Amino acid sequence: MGLGLLAVFSAQVQALERPRDRVVLTISGQIGVSNQGGAAVFDMAMLEALPQHRFATRTPWEPGVVRFSGPLLRDVLALVQARGQRLHATALNDYRITLPLQDARDFDVIIATRMNEQPMPVRTRGPLFVIYPFDSDPQLQHARFYERSIWQLRSIEVIE
Known part of the structure; x- marks a missing residue:
């Protein structure tokens, strides 16, 4: 989805x-x-009311293929009219990671609310997990993208 479509949305x-x-x-x-x-x-409920996206992928943290669902990160950012270039994401345990906003445009990154069709409790990486569709593109099967997948997501700060 290009910038023009984000602006229209x-x-x-x-x-x-x-x-x-x-x-x-x-x-x-x-x-x-x-x-x-x-x-x-x-x-x-607000996140689950947004259009939901689903994919199945292998991850470094779970055995086999795992199914994730939730809104696309780009849809959530469009909803709040994000204008920056980078995202500072913070987890419940204060783990922090910075990811380029461009990732949300280039890949179908989701804010997963469900794993294998079930809500994710905190003990299993929930309730929110920024996850990339690793199996959809070989370039996503790299440590840099694994590190950007933040579980127990609490907040995102949009910065320039």
Whole structure:
């Protein structure tokens, strides 16, 4: 999806609803749409109400092929009108990783809410997992992309 399509999708966004349940994801920084103090916050229902994408892939962390589902990272970023170049992602245990926003444009990266059709508890890398479709492209089968796959995702800061 190119920048033009992101802009069209973003222009259609009127407002981001407020979460009704526990916040599971906060997006801040260079965004144009917020729903709580300059940040965009999401509960699980909000993420699961977005168009869902599914793929099966092998990972370095699980035996065999694993099925993941959740919204595309690029759709979530378009919804909040992300304007930066990089994403600082932080996990529940304060692990941090920086990934280029371009990854969301180039690959079908998802914010997985489910693994093998089941919600992911914290003890099994949940509740959110930024995951790349490793088996879809040989270049994704590299340590640099494995390192960008952050589980127990808590927040994303969009930076320049």
